[in-house]
Amino acid sequence: xxxxxxxxIPEFNKKxxxxxxxxxxxxxxxxxGDHRTKFEILIxxxxxxxxxGGSEFLLKWFGVPQYVLPTPSQxxxxxxxxxxxxxxxxxxxxxxLLVGFAIGASIGFVxxxxxxxxxxxxxxxxxxxxxxxxxxxxALVPLLILKLGFGSEPRIIAVALAxxxxxxxxxxxxxxxxxxxxxxxxxxxxASTFQIFTKIRIPMxxxxxxxxxxxxxxxxxxxxxxxxxxxxxxGLGNRLTYYSALIRMPQFFAVILILAIIGISIYVLFYWIGxxxxxxEA
Amino acid sequence: MxxxxxxxxxxxxxxxxxxxxxxxxxTKYYQxxxxxxxxxxxxxxEVRDGEFLCILGPSGCGKSTLLWSMGGLHDLTxxxxxxxxxxxxxxxxxIAMIFQDANLLxxxxxxxxxxxxxxxxxKPVDQERIDALLKRVDLWGFESKFPRELSGGMQQRASIVRxxxxxxxxxxxxxxxxxxxxxxxDEMNLLIQEIWMETGKTIVFVTHSISxxxxxxxxxxxxxxxxxxxxxxxxxDIPRPRPVDIQTRPDFIERxxxxxxxxDHGRKPHVGLAIT
Ligand SMILES: Nc1ncnc2c1ncn2[C@@H]1O[C@H](COP(=O)(O)OP(=O)(O)O)[C@@H](O)[C@H]1O
Ligand SMILES: [Mg+2]
Numbered sequence: 001x002x003x004x005x006x007x008x009i010p011e012f013n014k015k016x017x018x019x020x021x022x023x024x025x026x027x028x029x030x031x032x033g034d035h036r037t038k039f040e041i042l043i044x045x046x047x048x049x050x051x052x053g054g055s056e057f058l059l060k061w062f063g064v065p066q067y068v069l070p071t072p073s074q075x076x077x078x079x080x081x082x083x084x085x086x087x088x089x090x091x092x093x094x095x096x097l098l099v100g101f102a103i104g105a106s107i108g109f110v111x112x113x114x115x116x117x118x119x120x121x122x123x124x125x126x127x128x129x130x131x132x133x134x135x136x137x138x139a140l141v142p143l144l145i146l147k148l149g150f151g152s153e154p155r156i157i158a159v160a161l162a163x164x165x166x167x168x169x170x171x172x173x174x175x176x177x178x179x180x181x182x183x184x185x186x187x188x189x190x191a192s193t194f195q196i197f198t199k200i201r202i203p204m205x206x207x208x209x210x211x212x213x214x215x216x217x218x219x220x221x222x223x224x225x226x227x228x229x230x231x232x233x234x235g236l237g238n239r240l241t242y243y244s245a246l247i248r249m250p251q252f253f254a255v256i257l258i259l260a261i262i263g264i265s266i267y268v269l270f271y272w273i274g275x276x277x278x279x280x281e282a
Numbered sequence: 283m284x285x286x287x288x289x290x291x292x293x294x295x296x297x298x299x300x301x302x303x304x305x306x307x308x309t310k311y312y313q314x315x316x317x318x319x320x321x322x323x324x325x326x327x328e329v330r331d332g333e334f335l336c337i338l339g340p341s342g343c344g345k346s347t348l349l350w351s352m353g354g355l356h357d358l359t360x361x362x363x364x365x366x367x368x369x370x371x372x373x374x375x376x377i378a379m380i381f382q383d384a385n386l387l388x389x390x391x392x393x394x395x396x397x398x399x400x401x402x403x404x405k406p407v408d409q410e411r412i413d414a415l416l417k418r419v420d421l422w423g424f425e426s427k428f429p430r431e432l433s434g435g436m437q438q439r440a441s442i443v444r445x446x447x448x449x450x451x452x453x454x455x456x457x458x459x460x461x462x463x464x465x466x467x468d469e470m471n472l473l474i475q476e477i478w479m480e481t482g483k484t485i486v487f488v489t490h491s492i493s494x495x496x497x498x499x500x501x502x503x504x505x506x507x508x509x510x511x512x513x514x515x516x517x518x519d520i521p522r523p524r525p526v527d528i529q530t531r532p533d534f535i536e537r538x539x540x541x542x543x544x545x546d547h548g549r550k551p552h553v554g555l556a557i558t
Contacts, residue, residue, distance in 0.1 A: 007312055009346045009350055009356075181381060181383075181385050182385065182387060184350075184379075184381070185381065186398075186402060187355060187373055188377075188379040189373070189378075189448070190373050190375060190403055191402045199398070199401065199402065200387070206389070277389075278389075280389040280428060
């Protein structure tokens with residue numbers, strides 16, 4: 001017998017129970033907003049052109065020195081000329097982010113799935129997870145470096161610690177939204193507890209899981225870059241401190257441009273995943 | 283198929299049939315924080331093979347508790363339920379439930395929703411049977427639609443297809459049309475009568491509507507509340523197929539009033555009637 005169903009006869013035509021206290025973006029803000037018309041997209045592009053062109057023009061017009069603020073064209077030029085020196089660092093950052101996120105997200109997901117099955121355990125554990133969510137894991141990096149050296153390990157751990165709890169707390173919100181009617185339905189067709197988990201609970205929780213993955217990976221990116229700035233000689237974060245120390249501002253902004261592109265790619269990736277796997281809830 | 287229909291009509295509603303399911307002295311207490319609720323008290327009920335049995339009663343009288351126990355979804359505190367020689371303690375492949383509101387999975391399209399029972403039973407999908415059923419309930423061509431794109435009536439028709447797709451011999455329906463508007467409800471009642479006549483399945487149908495019960499049933503088991511008991515059983519020998527407008531005929535209304543009176547009997551006169 002599935003524990004959640006027990007003796008209960010679900011109340012139909014009522015909204016599913018639980019949920020609502022996840023940290024992070026709400027399900028609705030997962031999207032890139034409502035559908036945009038061609039006209040609106042045109043305006044968005046136009047604004048970008050005005051900002052980029054305008055700053056290019058103004059910086060040149062007022063003769064702002066490169067070391068104060070480089071022009072967009074200088075930044076893009078630096079990106080191309082410096083690329084051969086930057087891309088190994090990009091790989092390091094991506095590696096740390098991916099490995100740290102994969103570890104953190106898997107642990108967070110499994111923990112959420114297991115813990116929500118035991119309300120008592122969940123009540124005990126949740127405050128600690130919240131503590132992990134709210135404490136900036138960057139603070140641990142100096143300590144981790146002290147213990148583990150200047151390699152990738154301390155940063156991977158920091159990323160896992162930053163993204164895991166985010167994934168966990170949002171997934172748990174998803175898993176808590178039990179719909180007893182759906183569970184009863186599956187059971188009436190002879191579903192096992194495991195089948196109920198894979199065919200009902202996970203799909204039901206999917207929108208919140210995806211939100212957790214999105215927020216978690218963005219948190220992971222922040223932590224990766226921050227941890228690289230704290231210590232070590234590799235990664236895009238390290239390049240930021242490096243270029244700013246040498247006052248090589250076009251290169252500095254080129255790195256920021258790369259980080260922005262990574263961040264947006266993560267967002268777009270999860271937006272599409274959400275569209276594919278969680279659009280039923282919209 | 284038609285042979286079964288004719289045989290059924292020839293046999294008549296009150297004909298003696300073998301027992302499909304037997305509920306014996308079913309008693310159920312729910313344990314709650316504020317004490318225990320006595321939901322079923324010594325309920326004994328015979329479901330005959332191939333009959334259309336309606337369980338009628340006001341909200342909260344224990345209809346769902348009884349039906350869900352018959353489906354093996356709940357445990358009883360005392361008594362037992364048997365399907366033939368088998369004791370029902372968990373869901374049984376011969377039994378399918380149909381729930382109030384269609385209870386389709388919103389993340390699956392119609393085809394995937396209907397395939398769910400096969401997936402859960404790890405059996406190949408019987409597409410031929412499903413297609414025939416979809417055509418029968420006028421859902422052919424809607425397989426790629428998602429539940430939110432369908433009307434309430436269409437959703438409930440899909441859930442009927444889902445239940446029938448695995449060919450159960452006993453259908454348990456818990457106020458399946460309670461959330462539908464009156465017109466759709468009439469349509470659905472006609473449809474379920476036709477399906478019952480064509481397939482020869484045994485149907486136990488829970489409702490709180492007296493006229494729905496009389497329209498559909500061979501027998502109406504009226505339940506009384508607190509604790510839930512079977513108060514009386516009425517034979518409904520109206521010939522089939524029964525058209526919808528039968529409900530406005532004097533003899534039909536006569537039956538409604540008769541059952542209503544039997545429910546009112548024993549109540550304090552000023553207590554309003556929860557049944558419509
Ligand atoms: N899980 C439960 N815990 C406690 N009481 C319950 C539970 N389920 C139903 N009941 C109570 O049992 C009685 C019968 O409920 P139910 O079988 O749902 O009635 P019906 O389907 O006729 O409306 C009601 O008084 C209801 O409040
Ligand atoms: Mg009920």
